[in-house]
């Protein structure tokens with residue numbers, strides 16, 4: 001293999017794939033029988049980029065040649081950039097050699113569309129097949145499904161891959177029409193539906209015949225670009241909820257739009273990457289998946305955007321003060337989960353520890369609860385002076401002043417505080 | 419006050435615990451041989467001879483009371499190399515013997531137990547980091563070799579993971595701080611120690627690189643740079659995830 005040529009390809013095709021935020025390798029459960037690799041339920045981040053994102057998979061495009069012209073995408077046809085394409089063997093070789101050195105958990109393979117959907121999809125599938133069957137590779141494989149590919153190819157992909165994904169790209173149909181007129185949500189939803197059904201069918205069959213192969217055991221995920229069009233957060237989390245509920249999505253990813261191109265339909269090339277908004281969306285997503293919140297509790301018509309100053313759980317608590325303070329020693333789990341500053345781990349600790357003795361503020365502090373937020377919302381058998389503040393006029397300001405935000409840097413939009 | 423001196427192995431420590439109960443010592447201190455200094459010559463000393471029967475009996479009792487999970491937590495305290503590890507372990511075991519019906523490791527209102535849960539969190543985190551940050555280099559004799567210097571003694575905790583994952587290649591992970599390593603020969607994982615001349619070779623492993631090695635290191639380094647998004651650069655966050663003390667052995671941090 002020619003090092004310089006392969007290095008150049010890798011640079012181009014990693015660069016083009018970097019905007020896809022899903023890098024997680026979680027949810028896999030492949031065991032290794034004498035070959036190479038396995039996958040952990042929790043996944044392992046092997047490194048972190050200088051922008052602080054996890055590197056767990058070799059994330060590349062098979063090619064950045066593309067017949068489409070989506071405005072938000074660097075690989076679009078009309079963009080004047082260097083093009084490259086890997087061969088099937090090259091991707092297999094890189095994956096195996098990176099994996100053997102413990103650089104990665106596996107492969108995340110996406111692609112621009114050359115010729116047509118099936119032509120491209122067929123190559124993606126071939127790579128996964130080669131890794132599994134010829135190289136006995138049991139690490140994680142995430143394949144991006146090409147919209148418009150035939151059901152048969154998608155089915156095959158699911159038999160080799162741990163996860164399949166199709167990106168929604170833009171949360172609203174109208175936004176998508178504006179930026180990628182050749183695409184429609186319908187084209188994306190069809191294969192998602194196919195995958196969802198296949199997941200159920202294979203799972204049912206495996207209950208009866210243990211020999212039935214696994215189909216995408218880590219499920220499917222999708223991604224939305226945030227801030228390229230002017231949708232509200234309310235709209236976004238409802239879209240996410242819809243896909244969690246109806247398409248069996250394992251994860252919905254939110255990717256703050258990074259301005260890469262000049263166009264009248266896009267935010268200015270000098271626009272800030274909405275990193276904090278993205279972060280708040282992930283927090284809202286967590287509330288739905290792990291804290292028992294409904295999308296309608298997080299935002300409503302009167303509050304269509306997430307509060308950038310306080311996290312969505314705290315924002316909810318501020319709107320629902322009458323539900324507090326919560327008694328740490330007697331409240332049910334659902335209510336403990338709603339206390340700002342108290343995470344799932346802490347809730348479990350509290351539930352265990354309170355069987356032994358009555359807990360107080362000092363105990364919670366030692367358990368790692370974010371006291372600076374939580375203290376106002378809780379009570380114990382003994383007095384808690386902080387929870388009295390809850391009815392104060394400037395309660396919100398009291399809390400905000402007591403928090404140090406990691407987002408308070410000179411570039412954030414947060415300075416409205418001062 | 420009695421001082422029990424043991425050989426600093428885990429079994430030795432468990433034997434010592436057994437003897438605390440056997441001789442009904444009340445105020446005791448368990449000290450590893452290497453940490454024992456004779457300054458405190460008013461204390462009575464008791465030399466513990468490691469005895470696997472005694473150590474197994476303690477472990478069996480603990481498994482009954484606290485489950486396998488509990489034992490692995492005590493193991494982590496031991497591997498944390500903390501100065502007061504013996505005191506903490508003895509304290510939990512005493513607590514557990516008093517309340518055999520409860521899983522006292524969940525009594526987070528108790529200072530020592532909370533401390534143990536914190537230690538376990540740190541040790542688990544270090545273990546997890548080693549699963550992530552080990553970087554193998556292919557050597558001429560087809561062994562994948564890695565050097566590490568973890569904050570805690572986690573080699574025993576990562577052995578199984580690497581054995582399962584890298585079943586079809588020979589590999590070796592060496593702890594340069596504690597001067598021992600684990601080696602997988604395609605069948606079993608062995609612990610090994612080495613003399614100082616070998617240590618020099620381990621430190622300078624580049625001289626034994628396979629011809630292909632540099633190539634994949636370069637590719638990985640380029641990949642690392644290209645997968646970052648400069649517009650979102652945030653070194654504070656980066657260093658929080660990958661603390662600088664690990665950079666030395668990370669291929670991408672050349």
Ligand code: SF4
Nearest residue numbers: 066068070073076112
């Ligand atoms: S089809 Fe995909 S690769 Fe092609 S321009 Fe659109 S988003 Fe980019």
